Each structure stands twice: as C-alpha cells, then as structure tokens.
Amino acid sequence: MTAEADISEFIAGLDENDDIRRLLDLSVGRVLRAAEKRGEEFRPDHRKAAHVADWLRASFVRNETWLANVDDLKRPRKLLKFSRFEDIVKEADKAMRAANARDGVSSSGGGQTLYRDLEHGYRLVQLHTRDALQRESSRMGHCVGNGGYDYVLERKNEAIISLRDRHDKPHATLHISGDAILQMRGKQNKQPKADYITAMMPVISTMRNSSLFFGEFGFLVDTKGIRHQLTELPDGVEVDGSLVIVEGSVTTLPDNMTVHGRLRIENGKLAALPRGLTVKGSLEIDYNRKIRDLPSDLVVEGRLSMRRTRIKKIPAGLKAEALYATGSELEVIPEGFTVQGDLYLSRTRVKALPSGIFVGGVLGIGETKIEALPEDLSCGGIDARESALKAIPPKVVRGGPVDVSHTKLHFIPCDLKAVGRLDVSGTEISSLPFDISQVEQLVLARSGVTALPEELGRKELKFLDISDTSIRKIPSDIIKIGELTARRCNLDTISAGIEIESLNIEGSTTVLPDNLSVRHLRMGEAKIKKLPDGLTVFSSLYATGSDLTEIGQNVRVGTGFFDISKTDVECIPASLKVGIGYCAGIDVSKTRMIALPDLGDVKVDWLSIEKTSIRDVPAGWSIKNIRARGAPLSSVFGKVEKAYGVSRKHAAAFTARGVNVVPWGIRHALLAPYRLGLEIAAVIAIVYASFAPPPENDRPV
Incomplete structure (x- = not known):
C-alpha cells in the first residue's frame, strides 16, 4: 500500500459520510501528503483527527458560511490555509469553544433517561435530544453537541451515553453502537480519569470494543471481560478488539498473546515482539527504532506495516496478508514468500528478489537498487518508480496498476496486463502493451511513446498525460476524459465530441475546435492565437502568457477565473459570458486592451487591469x-x-x-x-x- 492509500484508509475511517470525508481529505489528508513528501516521520493522532472530523461534521450540518467560500475547484479556502496538522486541531478547538459559547447551556435538564446504575453514586444516562447533546458538549468542552452527532439520535442501534455522579455532573461521554463502544471521551476530548473508567467497568467489560483502543487509557479488557494493566499482562492473554500501545512504561508484551483486532505500537520503548503473537487484524510498528527482529512464528491475518524500522530480515515462517516495509532497513526477503495483498519494499536496502515470490496485490520496489525480477515472480501490479529496474519478464504482472516511471526500462512486455493505471513517464519506452483496455489512468509524459493506438478498447479515461511527447492524436473511441494534460504537446486537434473535465495545454500548439466544452482550461504560454467560437469553460480559464490575440464569439466562462493576462488581446467581444451571476476573478493585466466590454450585469470578486x-x-x-x-x-x-x-x-x-x-x-x-x-x-x-x-x-x- 502506498502512502496515498494509507492516508485514504485513515480518512475513510474517520467518517462514513462522503461530504465529510472530502473535507477531511482537503485538510487532514492534504497536510499528511505534504508531510510524507517532505520525508517527515509523522503519524496522525487518531483521537485528534476524530476531533477534527467532529468539527467538520458540525460545520456541515450547520451549513457554516466558510463552506461557501471556495476556490475554482470548489475547495473551501479555509481548509487550504493549513500547513500543519496541529493548526487544524487548533482551529477545531477554537470552533468548538465558539459554538459552545454561542449556543450556551440549556436551563432545562430533560432529554435524558437512565441507562444503568453504577456503584458509589455514579450512573450512566442516555441522551435523546439535541438540547441534551448541546448541554453535554458545553459542560464537557467537546463536540458531541453543535450538530455533529445529531445523526446518532435518529439511529436505533446507536446512543450517546454520559457518566454522571450523584450531583448529575458529567465526567465521561460514550458513543456506543449495539454492544460496541465507538468512542469514550473525558473533558476537552481528553482521556477519562482512571476513577471514572473503574466506575464504568461493569458496563465496559460486557461490551465489544472493536473501535475503542483501550491502550490509550493504560489498560485492556480480555475476552473474558477481565481488566489488565498494560504493564502486567499475563501470558496467553487474548485482547477483545483492537489495541494501541502508547504508554512509554510498556517495555514487553507477554508470549502467546492474541489480539482479535488491530495492534498498533506507538511508543518507542518496546524493543521486541513476543513469541507466539497472533494478530487477527493489522500489526503496525511503523517508525519503531528498537525492534530489530520479527518472531519466526508471528501470524498477522491483516497487514504488517513496519515502515522506517530497523528490521533487516523477514523470517521464513512469517504469515501476513500484506507487508509494507517502505523506508525500512530491510535487506532480505525469504524464498517463496507469499502475501495475498501488497508487498511494498520501496526505499529499502533490498537489492534482489528471491525465486518463488507470490504477491496477490501490488509489488512496490520504488527507489530500490533492484535491477531484475525473478522469472517465476507473480504479482497483481507493480510500482517500480525511480528504481534501477532494467527489465520485466513476461507474464509477471497478472493484472493491476503498473508504474515504471523514471526507470531504465526501454520496453515492457507486450502481454503485460495493466489494470487501473499505467505510468511509463520519464522512460525510453516507445510501445505500449497490446491490451490496455482496462487502463483508466495513462501517463506517458516525457516517454518515448510517439503515438497512441487508433482505438484503446474503452470509451473513458480518468486521466491522460501526454506532455512533452510527439503524440498528435487521441484514440477515436475515447468520448470522455476526466483530466487531459498535454503540456508542450502538439496535438493536431481535440474533437469537440470528447467530454473533458479538465484540459491542460500549457506551452502547446494544440488547435482547439469550435464549441468545445470543458470544466477547467489551462493554456498558459500556449502558442494559440484565438479562443475558438462557442468555447464553454464551466469553471476557470487560465491563458496567461499565451500567444492569444483574439477571443472568439459566444465564449462562456463559469464562476471561476478568467485570466488572459500578459497576452496581446486588444478587446473582448460583447458576446462573452462570464459567470452565472458571479465570477471569482477576471485578469486582463498587461494586455493591449483599452476598454472593458459591456457584458450586462457582471459580479466579480477581483478585477485586474494593471498596465492596460x-x-x-x-x-x-x-x-x-x-x-x-x-x-x-x-x-x-x-x-x-x-x-x-x-x-x-x-x-x-x-x-x-x-x-x-x-x-x-x-x-x-x-x-x-x-x-x-x-x-x-x-x-x-x-x-x-x-x-x-x-x-x-x-x-x-
């Protein structure tokens, strides 16, 4: 799995709503990708990320005004200003405090019923109304109110539970689904105090804890409902649910331990994994610099993630569904090693692969010194970007994404079965496999490919990049392209019948047909003299620095930006339609224009006429x-x-x-x-x- 896939999985686990996931991806996901590119050893705090998700969910429910302040790609500008994860968390804290102060605490105490009586005057109550949630949020200083969790009230199998003392003062808030605890938070989203957890143990010990990482609180509950401190775990203990070990006091784990969910080790003091360890979910020991070896009898039914560790060898007896060792000191893979999922060895010290390897998913060897692949290798796809790979044997790739960009490859097998993505950019590869009908993303930039087949065997492409190539024609059977990038490429023409979401022809001489419709058009420094008649750009058009001298008739530009700065355009025809009642910006600076046209009612955020x-x-x-x-x-x-x-x-x-x-x-x-x-x-x-x-x-x- 790539870092991108890890981030996508992390985001998907924070909320089930696609709109909230998109907002999370534009904020948390974006800064995580930037951190990964900088090579930073950064792991997001799941609890803090969940807090950010609460803020975004509440903002979406309330339809906050900042959500409408978007750029030309419909991305809220507020989310694009963050450069660090901590900044997003601070913004979520600020918004939570403001919402709690604005909404206040209701004077009524209704909207709650007894869930269960506990010892020493404690009890659990279930909250049934928005007012009750808001009251809990204001008194506890977290985001259960403000609209973010209103949806729970409408679900029969979910509930918000509050721990109260004899004076009805709240001390902890739980989100449960059926017999599983999804979240448990104290004041200001912190961990509940140990005394409060002890008070709730009669309930906690009877519930499934698949999504609650008890290691965060310094203890776990085994499959028999018995509570154990992490520093005093017995041999053979079976953990009910997932476990994250974050306490620095934990230096060893017991032998023959079984974790029925995911095991993630975040502290840096654990120097070894126990013998007989079985993890039913995934095992994550990323960035641990003390663990040097893996037990030979280790069983991981999910994926084993050991990125940037000092582990040098994979034991022959290891069983794992997938292995991610990117950036580790790994040197040796055992002969006949088998994974049903992905095997990522990118940026490791592995110089050669042994025979008999089977990879059900993607084999990742990017940025390694591997020059050749075994003849008997079998993998679903291959990610070899920027590696020393010189050849791919026939029938190695059974069907999956293929990325051999910036390698020393001169050709790829004609029977290679690429599915999803095929990237040969920055190579001397001049011919493509016979069958690329299942390729949705085709990247050929700066490659030796000079022509595309007359027909690809499919009607749509999500992404096509032919920048810096001599390709002059789009296959005739293509009717839709999500994003077409043809920078410094001289296409003969683009058919007006092709539906294109985003078109980039910067620096090219590509001829645009009349009545072309695209969502985004970038043609900066293009050698094009005229915008064609009937051109429709639904969002933004950027033509700065191009050879443009004329705007065609009946050109339409949407609510984004219309930028023809640094061109020789002298006038804009009155038939130009900009925006649908609104336009983000028009830039005609450093052109030869002497007057703005009468376009009727035009509303513009920014207009630049500098040096005209x-x-x-x-x-x-x-x-x-x-x-x-x-x-x-x-x-x-x-x-x-x-x-x-x-x-x-x-x-x-x-x-x-x-x-x-x-x-x-x-x-x-x-x-x-x-x-x-x-x-x-x-x-x-x-x-x-x-x-x-x-x-x-x-x-x-």
Whole structure:
C-alpha cells in the first residue's frame, strides 16, 4: 500500500459520510501528503483527527458560511490555509469553544433517561435530544453537541451515553453502537480519569470494543471481560478488539498473546515482539527504532506495516496478508514468500528478489537498487518508480496498476496486463502493451511513446498525460476524459465530441475546435492565437502568457477565473459570458486592451487591469476589488467597493462615489526589504567587529 492509500484508509475511517470525508481529505489528508513528501516521520493522532472530523461534521450540518467560500475547484479556502496538522486541531478547538459559547447551556435538564446504575453514586444516562447533546458538549468542552452527532439520535442501534455522579455532573461521554463502544471521551476530548473508567467497568467489560483502543487509557479488557494493566499482562492473554500501545512504561508484551483486532505500537520503548503473537487484524510498528527482529512464528491475518524500522530480515515462517516495509532497513526477503495483498519494499536496502515470490496485490520496489525480477515472480501490479529496474519478464504482472516511471526500462512486455493505471513517464519506452483496455489512468509524459493506438478498447479515461511527447492524436473511441494534460504537446486537434473535465495545454500548439466544452482550461504560454467560437469553460480559464490575440464569439466562462493576462488581446467581444451571476476573478493585466466590454450585469470578486489602457468601469459591472496600478482608470459607471493603485489625481473622485481607495504603497513595499537589509548588515558588521582579531600592527608583542 502506498502512502496515498494509507492516508485514504485513515480518512475513510474517520467518517462514513462522503461530504465529510472530502473535507477531511482537503485538510487532514492534504497536510499528511505534504508531510510524507517532505520525508517527515509523522503519524496522525487518531483521537485528534476524530476531533477534527467532529468539527467538520458540525460545520456541515450547520451549513457554516466558510463552506461557501471556495476556490475554482470548489475547495473551501479555509481548509487550504493549513500547513500543519496541529493548526487544524487548533482551529477545531477554537470552533468548538465558539459554538459552545454561542449556543450556551440549556436551563432545562430533560432529554435524558437512565441507562444503568453504577456503584458509589455514579450512573450512566442516555441522551435523546439535541438540547441534551448541546448541554453535554458545553459542560464537557467537546463536540458531541453543535450538530455533529445529531445523526446518532435518529439511529436505533446507536446512543450517546454520559457518566454522571450523584450531583448529575458529567465526567465521561460514550458513543456506543449495539454492544460496541465507538468512542469514550473525558473533558476537552481528553482521556477519562482512571476513577471514572473503574466506575464504568461493569458496563465496559460486557461490551465489544472493536473501535475503542483501550491502550490509550493504560489498560485492556480480555475476552473474558477481565481488566489488565498494560504493564502486567499475563501470558496467553487474548485482547477483545483492537489495541494501541502508547504508554512509554510498556517495555514487553507477554508470549502467546492474541489480539482479535488491530495492534498498533506507538511508543518507542518496546524493543521486541513476543513469541507466539497472533494478530487477527493489522500489526503496525511503523517508525519503531528498537525492534530489530520479527518472531519466526508471528501470524498477522491483516497487514504488517513496519515502515522506517530497523528490521533487516523477514523470517521464513512469517504469515501476513500484506507487508509494507517502505523506508525500512530491510535487506532480505525469504524464498517463496507469499502475501495475498501488497508487498511494498520501496526505499529499502533490498537489492534482489528471491525465486518463488507470490504477491496477490501490488509489488512496490520504488527507489530500490533492484535491477531484475525473478522469472517465476507473480504479482497483481507493480510500482517500480525511480528504481534501477532494467527489465520485466513476461507474464509477471497478472493484472493491476503498473508504474515504471523514471526507470531504465526501454520496453515492457507486450502481454503485460495493466489494470487501473499505467505510468511509463520519464522512460525510453516507445510501445505500449497490446491490451490496455482496462487502463483508466495513462501517463506517458516525457516517454518515448510517439503515438497512441487508433482505438484503446474503452470509451473513458480518468486521466491522460501526454506532455512533452510527439503524440498528435487521441484514440477515436475515447468520448470522455476526466483530466487531459498535454503540456508542450502538439496535438493536431481535440474533437469537440470528447467530454473533458479538465484540459491542460500549457506551452502547446494544440488547435482547439469550435464549441468545445470543458470544466477547467489551462493554456498558459500556449502558442494559440484565438479562443475558438462557442468555447464553454464551466469553471476557470487560465491563458496567461499565451500567444492569444483574439477571443472568439459566444465564449462562456463559469464562476471561476478568467485570466488572459500578459497576452496581446486588444478587446473582448460583447458576446462573452462570464459567470452565472458571479465570477471569482477576471485578469486582463498587461494586455493591449483599452476598454472593458459591456457584458450586462457582471459580479466579480477581483478585477485586474494593471498596465492596460482601460479608463473606466462600464455600467453593469459590480466589482468587489479592482487592481488598477499602471492603468489610467479615471471613472466608474458601475459599482466598485475597493480600488488599489488608483492615481492620486482621481482618488478623490472615486472616494466621492463610495469607492474605498487603498493606496498602493509600492514605493514603501520596495524600500522596506532594502531598509531591513541595511539594518541586518549593520548588525552583522557590529558583531563581526566585536569578535574579529585585531590587525597585525595592533596586536601585542
């Protein structure tokens, strides 16, 4: 499994709603991918990520206004500003506090019924109404209120339970489904105190805990309902559900231990895995730098993930559904090793594969020194990007994704069965396999492929990249392409009958047909003189720096951006339709335009006319922000809220019309770094002078 697949699985486990998953992917998923690319050893805290999911779910239910502030790809801008996972968590905390303060605590105490009486004056109550959830959220300082968990109230097999003392004061909140505990939180989303957990043990010990990682609380419950401290586990203990070991005090685990769910070891003090360990789910020991060996009798019915560990050898007797060893110090794979899932050895020290290996999923050997594959190897797919691979034997790949980008391969077998994705970019491969009818993503950029088959044997492609190739024609049977990237590629033409979601022809000479319809169009620095008649771009069009001189008739651009800056366009025809009542931005800066066209009612967030000859804003234009530096803008017949770069001569007239004129301050902007540089140089000179040795003639004899 790739890092991308790991992240996708992590996101999918946080919420079952596709809309919430998308928001999680744009926030948590995005920063995790960035961290992975930077090579950071970063593992997200599941509890904190669940807290973020609570915030996003509550925001979605409430239809918060920030969700409507999106970019041209319909991504909420608020989620794109985060660069660290901790920043997202802080935003979730801030939103939770604000929501609790805004909604307050209801004075009524209804909406709850007794779930179970406990000892010492404690009891569990079930919350039945939104007011009850909000009251719990405000008193506990977490996100069970605010709308995020209202859906639980409508489900017969789920419930929100609150631990109360004799004074009806809450101390812990549980989310249960049937006989399973899904979540258990104390105040401010922290762990409940040990005394409160002890009070709830009569209930906890009778429930299935498949999604509750008790290791987080320093104990576990075995299959007999007995509670054990993690530091005092008996031999042969069987864990009911999944277990995450995060406590630094745990240095050993008992022999013959069985975990009926997933076992994840996050602390760095555990130096060895016990003999006879059986994990019914997945075993995750990623980033552990003390474990050096795996037990020969280890059984993992799920996947074994040991990324960036110091383990050098896989024992011959190991049984695992899949193995992920990316970035580890692994050197040896046993002969005949078999996994039904993926085998990822990317960025390991493995230099050769033994015979008899069977991989049911994808074999990952990216960035390794493996040059050849065994003749008897069998794998579903292969990920060999940036490896030393020089050849692929016939009949090795049975049917799966194939990525051999940036390798030394000159050809691939004609019988290679690629399914899903085929990537040969950055290679000298010049011919494709006979059958690529099951390929949805085809990446040929900077390869030796000069032509595509007349027919691919399918009607749709999710992704096609032919950048920096001499390919000139799209197969005739293709009628739909999700994303077509043809940068610096000279396609003869693109059929108007092809449905394209996103088209990138930056730097190319591709001829666009009349009446072409796409969602996104990027053609910056393209050698194209005219936008075709009837062109429809449903979102954004970027043509900055292209050879564009003319806009065709009846061109339509959606609610995104219309950017023709740094072109030789002199005028825009009145038939241009921009936005559907609204447009995010129009940029005609550094063009030859002398006037804006009368387009009727146009609402624009940003309009840039910098360094043009445009003198006025026509009636019907409604602009929130206009940049006019270097343009002779002198009058406004439409509506402008804020103007930047207006000359001093016309500033008063603009102000009189209700325009907020903002001084450009370019001189100050340019002088500021210069002045700062002088100050830094002066400080350096002073420090150097205080530590530098005196000149020769000033030294004592």
